[in-house]
Amino acid sequence: MAGTLSIPERQIALLLSGLLALLGLVMAAAARHGVMVVHGAMALGLGVVLIFIVGGALYDPAPPTDRMRRYYDAPTRFGIVMTLVWALIGMSAGVWVAALLYWPEATPLWPATSFGRLRPVHTTGIIFGFGGNALIATSFHVLQRTARARLADSVSPWVVLLGYNLFCAWAVTGYLMGSTQSKEYAEAEWYADLWLVVIWVTYFILYLRTLARRAEPHIYVANWYYLAFILVVAMLHIVNNLALPVRLTTAESFPIWAGVQDAMVQWWYGHNAVAFFLTSGFLGMLYYFLPVRSGRPIWSYRLSILSFWGITFFYIWVGSHHLHYTALPYWAQTLGMTFSVMLLVPSWASAGNAIATLNGAWHKVRDDATLRFMFVAAVFYGLSTFEGSFLAIRPVNSLSHYTDWTVGHVHSGTLGWVAMIIFGALYTLVPQLSGRETMASPRAVEWHFWLAVAGTLVYVVSMWNAGITQGLMWRTYQESGALSYSFLESVRAMAPYYLLRTIGGALFLTGMVICVWNCRATMRVAPGAATDHPLVAQPAE
Amino acid sequence: MSGTDTREVDPVTGHDTTGHNWNGIKELNTPFPKLVIWILALAFLYSVVAWILLPAWPTGRDYTRGLLGLDQGTEAVTGFREIAAERQGWLDRFEAPDIAALQADTGLMRQAMPAARRLFDDNCAACHGTSGQGGPGFPVLADGYWLWSGDPAEIALTIRHGINANEESRIAEMPAFNWMSAAERAELAGYVATLPKGDADSDSPAAAIFSENCAACHGDGGTGGLGVGAPSLTDVSVLYGQDAATVLQTLTHGRHGVMPAWAGRLSEAEINLLALYVADLAETKGEVAK
Ligand code: HEM
Numbered sequence: 001m002a003g004t005l006s007i008p009e010r011q012i013a014l015l016l017s018g019l020l021a022l023l024g025l026v027m028a029a030a031a032r033h034g035v036m037v038v039h040g041a042m043a044l045g046l047g048v049v050l051i052f053i054v055g056g057a058l059y060d061p062a063p064p065t066d067r068m069r070r071y072y073d074a075p076t077r078f079g080i081v082m083t084l085v086w087a088l089i090g091m092s093a094g095v096w097v098a099a100l101l102y103w104p105e106a107t108p109l110w111p112a113t114s115f116g117r118l119r120p121v122h123t124t125g126i127i128f129g130f131g132g133n134a135l136i137a138t139s140f141h142v143l144q145r146t147a148r149a150r151l152a153d154s155v156s157p158w159v160v161l162l163g164y165n166l167f168c169a170w171a172v173t174g175y176l177m178g179s180t181q182s183k184e185y186a187e188a189e190w191y192a193d194l195w196l197v198v199i200w201v202t203y204f205i206l207y208l209r210t211l212a213r214r215a216e217p218h219i220y221v222a223n224w225y226y227l228a229f230i231l232v233v234a235m236l237h238i239v240n241n242l243a244l245p246v247r248l249t250t251a252e253s254f255p256i257w258a259g260v261q262d263a264m265v266q267w268w269y270g271h272n273a274v275a276f277f278l279t280s281g282f283l284g285m286l287y288y289f290l291p292v293r294s295g296r297p298i299w300s301y302r303l304s305i306l307s308f309w310g311i312t313f314f315y316i317w318v319g320s321h322h323l324h325y326t327a328l329p330y331w332a333q334t335l336g337m338t339f340s341v342m343l344l345v346p347s348w349a350s351a352g353n354a355i356a357t358l359n360g361a362w363h364k365v366r367d368d369a370t371l372r373f374m375f376v377a378a379v380f381y382g383l384s385t386f387e388g389s390f391l392a393i394r395p396v397n398s399l400s401h402y403t404d405w406t407v408g409h410v411h412s413g414t415l416g417w418v419a420m421i422i423f424g425a426l427y428t429l430v431p432q433l434s435g436r437e438t439m440a441s442p443r444a445v446e447w448h449f450w451l452a453v454a455g456t457l458v459y460v461v462s463m464w465n466a467g468i469t470q471g472l473m474w475r476t477y478q479e480s481g482a483l484s485y486s487f488l489e490s491v492r493a494m495a496p497y498y499l500l501r502t503i504g505g506a507l508f509l510t511g512m513v514i515c516v517w518n519c520r521a522t523m524r525v526a527p528g529a530a531t532d533h534p535l536v537a538q539p540a541e
Numbered sequence: 542m543s544g545t546d547t548r549e550v551d552p553v554t555g556h557d558t559t560g561h562n563w564n565g566i567k568e569l570n571t572p573f574p575k576l577v578i579w580i581l582a583l584a585f586l587y588s589v590v591a592w593i594l595l596p597a598w599p600t601g602r603d604y605t606r607g608l609l610g611l612d613q614g615t616e617a618v619t620g621f622r623e624i625a626a627e628r629q630g631w632l633d634r635f636e637a638p639d640i641a642a643l644q645a646d647t648g649l650m651r652q653a654m655p656a657a658r659r660l661f662d663d664n665c666a667a668c669h670g671t672s673g674q675g676g677p678g679f680p681v682l683a684d685g686y687w688l689w690s691g692d693p694a695e696i697a698l699t700i701r702h703g704i705n706a707n708e709e710s711r712i713a714e715m716p717a718f719n720w721m722s723a724a725e726r727a728e729l730a731g732y733v734a735t736l737p738k739g740d741a742d743s744d745s746p747a748a749a750i751f752s753e754n755c756a757a758c759h760g761d762g763g764t765g766g767l768g769v770g771a772p773s774l775t776d777v778s779v780l781y782g783q784d785a786a787t788v789l790q791t792l793t794h795g796r797h798g799v800m801p802a803w804a805g806r807l808s809e810a811e812i813n814l815l816a817l818y819v820a821d822l823a824e825t826k827g828e829v830a831k
Contacts, residue, residue, distance in 0.1 A: 146563040220563045291566045297551060300571035301559045310581075330613045331596040331604040338588035338597075345581045360553030480652055481627025486662030488671060 002057035004067065004074055004532075005154050013054045013155050021047025027191070035179040035251045036191070039170050046166055070532040071144045073433055075157035077523070079137025080430065082165055083422070084516045086129025089172070091512050093122040095505045102498040112176045120175045120187045126414065127185065127277065129168045134422045135281040136161060136203070139226045141429060142288040143207060146223060147214030148535055156206045163199035167192055179251050183266055185273050186240050189251040193241040200234045215535075221304045225284030228312055232276040240269035260327045268319035275315035278413065279381075282421050283311075283350055286374065286381075289425045290354055293371045294364055299356035303349050310346025314339050321392035324401060333394060340392030344385060351382035369442070369449040373424035376453060380416025384409060399475070404497070405467025408460050415456040415508060423452065423515065430519050440521035448511040448518070455508030459501055466497035628656075635810035640817060641693050650817070657818035660811060664803070673822045678781055678798060683822045686778035688713065688770045691823055697816035701809075703802030704770060710802060713770030717795030718754065725750060730788040736763050736774045737783060 002010060021044050028040025100107055100115045107114050140157060144150060151157055171188035174180065180187040188196075207230060211223065243253040257265045291298055298304060320328055320336030355378050358365055365375050387409050391400050400406060431439050439445055473490040477483055548560040548570075556569040592598065595607040631652055637643060644650065662671060668679045675681035680688055689699055689711065702709040718726060732747035742748065743762070752761065758771040765773030772780055781787055781796060803812055 146566070148564070216561075216563055218561050218563075220561075220566065221568075288566070292564075296553075297558055297567035297569050299554070299569055300573070301561075301568035302571070302573045303577065304568070306573070306577070325613065325617075329596070329604065330611065331599060333613075334591055334595045334597045334607075338591050341587055342581070342584040345577065345584050348580075349577050360551075477624060477627075478655065479627075480631060480656060481624050481629075482656030483659050486659040486666075488662045488666055 002054045003060055004063050004072070005054075005057075007058075007062055009153065009155050010054055010058050013158070014051065014058065016155070016159065017047050017050035017054055019047075021051060023047070030249045031251075032247070033250050033252075035174050035177050035189070036249070038173065038177065039192070039251075042169060042173070043166065046162065050162070067532070068150055070150065070534050071141075072151045072154060072157065073141070073532045075151070075161055076137045076141045076429070077433055078158075079133050079140070079161055080426065080433075080519070081523075082161070083130055083133040083137060083426070084519055086125055086133055086168065087512050088516060090122055090125025090130050091505070091509045093118050093125055095502065095509050097122055098498065098502040098505050102495065102502055111178065117175050117178060120180060121172050123185060124168065124171050124175070124187065127273070128171070129165075131278065131282075131418055131422070132164060132168070133161075134425065135226075135229065135277075135285070136164060138285050138288070138425050138429065139207070139230075139281070142220075142222050142226065142284065143210055146216065146220035146288065147211055148216050149210055149213040150535065152206055152209035152213060156202050160199055160203045160206065163195065163202070167196045167199065170195070174251070181241075181243070181253065181255070183240065183255070183269075185270055186237070186266075190241070190243050190245050190253040191251070193237065193243075197234070197238060200230065200237065204230045204234065220288070221298075221301075221308060222284040222287040224308050225280050225287065228308075229276050229281035229284065232272060232280070232312075236269045236272050236276070240265055263323055263326065264320065264328060264332070267322040268316075271319040271322060272315060274413070275311070275318075278418050279315075280311065282418055283307075285425050286350075286354055286377065286421050289421075289428050290357055290371075290374050290378075293368070293374060293424065293428050294358055294361040296357050296359070296361045299353050299359065303353045307346040307350040307353065310349070311343070314343040314346065318343060318392065321397065324394050324397040337392050337394055340389050344389040347385035347389075348382055351378050351385070354378035354381075369445045370424055370427040372449055373420045373427065373452075376449075377417050377420035377424060380412055380420060380456070384413040384417055387412065399471040400467060403467035403470040403474075404463045404494070405471065408463030408467055411456070411463065412460045415452070415459060419508075420452065420456075423448065426515070426519065430522050434523050434525055436522060436525060439518050440525065441518050444514050444518040448514045451507050451511030451514070455504045455506075455511060458504030458507065460504075462497045462500035462504060466494055466501075469493055469497075632656075632808075632810045632814070635813040635817075637813075640697065640813045643813075644693070644817060644820075650821075653814055654818065654821070657814045660807070660815055661818055664807065665815070668800075673819070680772075680780055681778055682819050684778055685823055686773065686776050688772055688780075689768075691820060693813075693816045693820045696819050697813050699800065700807075700812050700815055700819075701802065701804045704800035705797055706799055706802040710800075711770060713798065715758075715771070715791060715796035718792045719794070721750075721754075721792070726789060726792050727785075730785045730792060733763070733774055733788045734783055734785040737777055739775070 002013065005013060024040045024043030024045070024047055026040070028037050028044060031037045031040060096113075097115050097118050100118075104115075111117060140151060167188070170192045174189060174192070175187060179189060181189055186193075207227060211219065211227075242256045244256065245253040255262060287298065287304065317339035318336050320332045321340050322336075324333050324337070355375070358371075358375060361371070365371050390396055391405070391409060400409075427439055427445055431437060470490050470493070473485040473493065474483075474487070476485065547558075547562060549558050549567075550556070551558060551569055554569060554571065556571045558567045559570045561568055592605070593607065594609045595611060596604055597607060598605045631649060634649060635643065635653070661673075665673075665682075669675055669682050670679075673682035675683075685691065688704075689695055699711060702711065704711045704713050718729075721729070728747045729750050732741060732745060732751060735741040751763065755763065758766045758769050759774055760766045760771075763774035765771065765775070772778070774783065780798070781791055807815070
């Protein structure tokens with residue numbers, strides 16, 4: 001890794017590693033409570049390891065001079081490895097908590113294994129660990145290819161990737177120790193939040209600098225989506241996490257928001273995390289890998305522009321649909337509801353554009369599991385946005401809210417759309433970065449595809465049933481005006497669905513294990529030897 | 542679409558490309574599908590109608606109220622009142638002071654018992670079990686053994702004010718006997734453990750310690766002290782456990798079980814309804830009725 005840096009870059013990298021180690025040391029020494037001490041030690045450990053890696057290569061020969069005429073793919077490779085690692089962590093945690101909902105009495109006496117601690121490990125591990133690393137890794141690849149330029153420098157990609165993964169590791173280990181800020185999808189404590197701001201700004205600047213060096217006259221639409229992802233996530237993250245630490249030496253803090261404002265800010269954040277983290281960036285991925293893999297031009301340039309601005313404009317308004325029938329004023333709920341309905345149009349335009357792009361390549365969809373992953377992703381994207389807009393309608397939400405229907409919707413989005421498009425991108429990228437034509441085992445890709453589709457369907461269908469059953473049981477009255485079911489009966493009625501969901505999740509996880517094995521086998525063929533590709537335009541596969 | 546000379550015609554769709562090319566990716570210049578515009582217009586129309594009818598846009602300190610004049614607070618309260626009104630007809634009758642008399646009204650009871658079961662499941666089952674089967678520290682309700690009384694009015698009193706929950710609660714205190722010597726406690730525990738079997742040696746020194754220290758609350762021979770909430774120690778029904786080890790725990794540390802008070806959380810009628818339900822539970826499920 002350090003060998004690809006120029007000598008001055010190595011010096012900078014060494015300096016930064018030293019600063020990281022120092023920061024960790026100060027944190028660990030100054031902190032009074034367990035969590036921050038552990039987190040300081042983690043930063044110190046990473047810093048020291050980096051010092052050894054970079055320091056050890058400091059006097060190695062300078063990298064070949066033609067490197068500036070090649071893409072810089074090492075960070076992408078590292079990002080992919082981290083994507084796979086987090087996928088295993090996040091999905092295992094998911095299957096475990098799903099099993100605990102079916103066998104609650106099986107919870108071991110060790111708190112770190114309980115539902116309460118592991119649920120955020122699952123969500124953070126998947127959204128930030130698995131999704132985030134996949135986004136960063138592919139964004140570096142897509143950016144360089146569509147700009148026909150090398151990343152602007154060789155140090156900041158590593159700062160972004162290593163720093164980001166440190167953030168994820170801080171967050172997840174914090175939850176295991178019982179430390180959380182109690183905001184959904186933003187549970188990490190204040191110092192981790194601050195750290196992420198630094199990393200994210202570095203990412204944004206790197207992206208803009210590279211884009212500015214582009215050799216193509218136009219900016220491809222995928223870059224618009226990636227940029228929206230980076231910019232808006234920064235904004236959301238900062239506003240939602242504004243907080244005053246109790247002391248600089250403890251992990252606890254007070255949020256500056258209170259009451260219904262806090263709820264609104266949280267769901268403005270929460271929904272736009274869905275929009276710009278789980279959708280915008282992945283649309284960028286779709287817009288690049290789908291045409292590359294299918295060898296087809298994007299069906300409509302104009303539609304992709306309309307979708308981009310439509311999604312960006314409408315999404316920002318809809319957070320209040322998470323707070324229907326709450327203390328939030330009615331007018332804010334109406335706005336959230338109506339904008340959610342209008343949002344369906346650009347969402348379906350994107351899904352339709354993707355599917356129409358496959359016109360003329362249907363035989364490839366049939367034969368190539370990788371392309372099929374992308375096709376299924378586009379279909380689930382269409383399905384889950386339709387469902388989302390439907391759920392956002394107030395009377396519908398009065399049935400679905402607080403039920404497992406929401407969970408079903410979430411997973412049609414995250415398993416069906418986000419994970420599938422990641423798999424499509426991985427199976428395109430991994431062989432290419434390893435200097436191979438195909439994955440080590442194309443048959444394993446096929447297996448993964450069917451396990452993933454089966455897992456998603458079992459999961460989503462069981463949760464739809466569960467949610468609608470719950471919603472109806474909670475609102476059914478007898479003629480006498482008494483409730484027909486107690487809450488407890490609705491809990492008992494969930495048992496078969498929770499068992500099915502666990503099975504669906506286990507299928508999905510099994511597919512993931514196969515994927516990790518396959519990627520490892522593919523990448524090991526050419527360890528390190530896979531040189532960076534030259535900047536010349538390559539024909540699509 | 543700065544037209545360059547690299548535009549080409551796509552053979553599959555017959556549309557032009559835009560002429561852009563990124564690493565092999567091209568785009569078609571497909572005209573904007575009319576359908577999308579129509580659907581967007583439709584969605585917008587839906588929104589405008591909603592904005593006219595419902596509270597929608599903020600206007601500084603106020604907001605547009607909407608033609609329907611809806612208000613979620615009012616909606617919630619009226620909805621609740623409507624449902625409550627449906628219940629009033631029969632539920633009100635449970636406010637009667639002599640609730641035991643209601644048991645005779647089989648028609649009313651048949652109508653009310655399913656609702657009572659929901660109430661029990663939602664409020665009581667977490668501690669007492671779904672069928673009143675109890676658990677360690679939480680008394681069985683579906684049997685004929687009572688800490689206080691099986692009379693519906695007395696049960697209602699327990700539910701209303703709870704046990705050890707607030708100043709108005711019933712008070713049940715099993716004092717700690719840690720001032721006794723460990724040997725005495727062990728001996729006593731062994732004695733108490735044999736009480737349910739009916740073969741306890743009433744001439745033993747432990748029996749003497751028992752009548753001196755325990756009988757005041759638990760009754761002579763431990764047959765129970767209704768009135769202070771002290772359980773009978775001679776029957777099969779147990780609260781914490783009547784094996785020697787658990788009894789030793791009870792003796793060393795004392796016990797102070799808490800049953801929450803429901804006055805204010807449940808209406809008077811609901812409390813009475815539950816009291817009748819619990820009484821009924823004991824009668825229909827209890828193996829031994831005292
Ligand atoms: C048009 C697009 C979409 C709309 C209008 C929409 C709308 C909604 C609504 C109404 C809820 C339920 C809120 C509640 O009752 O608590 C929800 C929940 C959720 N949606 Fe979507 N959705 C859309 C697309 C997506 C996609 C594509 C994903 C994932 C990739 C996704 C992920 C989630 C998540 C994670 C939640 C759960 C939030 C929570 O923890 O309560 N949504 N969405």
